[in-house]
Amino acid sequence: MSKHAGDLIKDILLASKVDRIWGITGDSANFITEAVCKSSIRFVHVRHEETAGFACGGEALMKDELSVCIGSCGPGALHLINGLYDANRNGAPVLCLATHIPKDEIGTQYVQETDPMKLFADCSVFCEYAQSVEQLPRIMGIAMQTAVARKGVAVIIIPGDVSSKTLASEAKEQKYVPHYCCPVIKPVEAEIKQLADILNAATKITIIGGQGCRYARSEVKELSRILKAPLGWSYRSKEYLDHNNPLAIGCVGKLGNNSVDDAIEKCEVLLLLGVGNAGGHIYNTNAKIIQIDVNGSAIGRRHWIDYGYKGEVQDTIYELLSYLKEKFDTTFAEEVCQCYKDKQKQYVANSEKKTNEEGKIMPEYLISLIDKKAPFNTCFCADTGTPLILMERYISSGDKRRFFHSAEYGSIGNALPTAMGVRSATVDRKVIALCGDGGLSMLLGDLLTVVQEKFDVKMIVFNNATYDLAAMNTMVRGKTPINTALTTTDFAKVATSLGIRARRVEQLEELEQALDELLNSTEAYLLDVRVAAVSELHQCLLNKNKNL
Known part of the structure; x- marks a missing residue:
């Protein structure tokens, strides 16, 4: 036929x-x-x-x-x-x-x-x-x-x-489907022993984990414990490495903090696990650099390294652990981890400031409230910019939460459409899109897709009438931001006109009730929150003195 x-x-x-x-x-x-x-x-x-x-x-x-x-x-x-x-x-x-x-x-x-x-x-x-x-x-x-x-x-x-065209009836039908293969990929035994010898001889080791750690959560944490090595992560691996980790030191790069910088600068060995695309600044160290990645072409891509090994992080560490000697000197780890704990206290203090002098809600307070109220298995989709930085710093991972963003590519406007895709793939989780007002504006028409497809997506708009991260980039260079101001838009009115339940919050006393309404809703809901444009986040990033 x-x-x-x-x-x-x-x-x-x-x-x-x-x-x-x-x-x-x-x-x-x-x-x-x-x-x-x-x-x-x-x-x-x-x-x-x-x-x-x-x-x-x-x-x-x-x-x-x-x-x-x-x-x-x-x-x-x-x-x-x-x-x-x-x-x-x-x-x-x-x-x-x-x-x-x-x-x-x-x-x-x-x-x-x-x-x-x-x-x-x-x-x-x-x-x-x-x-x-x-x-x-x-x-x-x-x-x-x-x-x-x-x-x-x-x-x-x-x-x-x-x-x-039509395939002729005499033609043999070809049945092609994708095959999901799960091979074991690890270095040869001689390389595993070489790696173990290097790690056993070092006293100050720092581990940075990336996307390659997705299936290696328990193995990476056990490696960190045995080596007494502080453990940092890239943007994309927070959900795998953050939860319940006593040796955590936070995220590298733009979203990171000084504890990660100190751990990298002061270590003897820097061990990179599946971090093929980390920025070159993380190599600001005189330590031996070791990189493990299943993608051999990613090894040494950002900076020269001393030792490179091709393998899946999970398979490589599983094999490596039997060759390692547990370390008991925790001096280096305690010093660096204490710095991270102090940073966490600073973040908590920042989140306790509810409004600025003008009465506008502080974004740090809003994101901390979202963290407290959102269920343990929530999926968060963050726009590039302030929402992404706030998500990394203030949303706790738990062992079930998922995080989606565009940190690798850096596109604005990704939160809402990504949330629709995530929503289509799960029925038992809340899906929250953390939207910037600039980002939401880019694909605003697809609010109609939310209505048409009945996607139960929760949208929280950090409405500060500015391209915030672009302004911060300029301020870091000591310049006055230009062309970053946006027209103040009432996104709740826009959403309501399209048939989406929505609410705009400008006063602090309305915030908790509105957030509860959003989380308890069984349909799409947009919460438009007028937040302060200049926040504690600005000062933290400016003090870090990095080129964002």
């Missing part, structure tokens, strides 16, 4: 346990979306394709499985790119179906013609054309397998004269 290209794609996605596709239908995508919409796969019709890219990444990271988006030829697929850049940098397994103009029109400046190979090459781990309907299943199989194996975005470019 003959089968249309759209049905081929739909059947492969169903076999791969894909239950939704994000995107906007139209033109060259119609043949595929029409087939999909006749199946159990839900087509999530967003208002802007960039939202589809972000949401797809959020869903994939939450499920740790393949997620799918689609874009029509030209501007439709092009709009996906910012969200796909973020998904790719975050290691989200995503399949992008980028439909295209007919093959015999390529190179003729045809209407909506672009060069998808060039456009998507830099934000993907795989990008290829489907040359024919006969080849389509195989290309889909390669793309899906590459996405899940390399943890990134795979793009299939599907010309219109491929998506409109």
